[in-house]
Amino acid sequence: MKVSVVIATYNGEDFVTQQLESIRSQNREPDEVLICDDRSTDNTQRLVSNFIEKNSLDNWSFMINSENQGYQKNFYNLLKKASGDIIFLSDQDDEWTSDKIEKMAQIMQHDNSIETLNSGIQLIDQNSDKVALPARKNFYNANFLYSKEPLRYLNSFSLDDIIKRNISPGCSMCISKNLRDEFVSTYNFELPHDWFLNMIASVDKKCFFLNENLIRYRMHNNNTLGVSENWGAQSKVNSFENSRQTKIKEFEQLLSSLTIISQRQDIKSAEHLANYLRARLRFYKKQTLGSLLRLRDYKEYYQTATFRGQIWDFLVAFKLKKIIYRLLQM
Structure with missing residues (x-):
């Protein structure tokens, strides 16, 4: 099965090279990587272009929007262009474990009823050091995911679950080509795209969570998950x-x-x-x-x-x- 990775970038010069390297170094290489920059004003465009050229990545393509569109439309257009049977979504500032594509694609291949597969995350800081987060009762996955029942290795979620909260950041997600087709014909650019994708899949309990941390999810000034040392x-x-x-x-x-x-x-x-x-x-x-x-x-x-x-x-x-x-x- 063909695997695509789509990456939306915008002013990500601080960490984008680390993310691109973690994708290039996957045990199971993607068949195509589509990157679209949303009119960055920093060095992101140069860094991405240089990375592709330096590593001779013929199956990677880099596009630049003619005007700033916002992350939802940027991801929407990337998903429309992706040709893979399995499509991975990626942000610009995280780091993937080397077996992320391999493990998640294998699960998708063995069970074609899965339409969205979300992996667990490990929080990291600006220096790529692990961040510990106190666990809330009945919460998992850095407090993204609520479940009264203990999680198994692979877990399905219904619409009743997803309507209350999303279960993992979109950058941990891969989706089927069929779900992508449904998404591009229905998405209204209101709810974040990853939550909408999980909602569609969850109607028939085809939304799944893989209880293994396969992405290092970076927390920085623009992404704090509501965590604060000063919580008086x-x-x-x-x-x-x-x-x-x-x-x-x-x-x-x-x-x-x-x-x-x-x-x-x-x-x-x-x-x-x-x-x-x-x-x-x-x-x-x-x-x-x-x-x-x-x-x-x-x-x-x-x-x-x-x-x-x-x-x-x-x-x-x-x-x-x-x-x-x-x-x-x-």
Whole structure:
């Protein structure tokens, strides 16, 4: 089976060469690598061109957008161009283990029911040193993935799971050509492309997670996963407050994506999931006790909200957040 790798770049001069080298050094070499730069203003374009030329990579191609399009359209266009039966997505600043393509492609080849395969990640810092992250209860994969049941080596996820949260960064993902075809005909550029891909695949439980760390996922100033060494009480208040508009946008995107996918596929739980998303939106837009109590009727709320988050929701609903904030400032 033919393997493609697609890489979207933008102002990635600090780490792009390390990522390209980790892909070039794979045990199972990709059949094609497609790279598209989104009008970088640093040295990314020169570094990528020099890397391809220096290593005589005839099956690698490098394109530059005529104008900045954003990462979603950049990945969308790359996926449209990819000709592989299995397509790997790559960011510009991570590092792949040498057996990533080999292991994931082998699983995809042996089970053609899998449409998205997400691998585990190891967090690293700017110096490529491992970053330890305290594990939350029932969370795996650097706290990306929630599961009440202990994970097996290979795990499938339903739409009910994926609608609540994505399970791994898109840079850990490979997809089937069939899923790519469905994606390019339905994607609306709202929800992040990787989450949308997993949503499509999860309708028939064809979304899988491989419980092995095959990518070193870099954390830096533009990518912090919400981890902070200074996570005091005031920081928590600020974080919850600043996230409201972000959450409104996210749940609007999820609802829109669910609507699009359910128009093309028969989803038994579509109405329930849509009502849950609407309940989320009502609470974030109008934070009242009534809207919170309606939201708490859904089991999905308890599976996504931490205990700390639930306490904050009650403070907000009772209009106590300003009082708490003032006390913290004293």
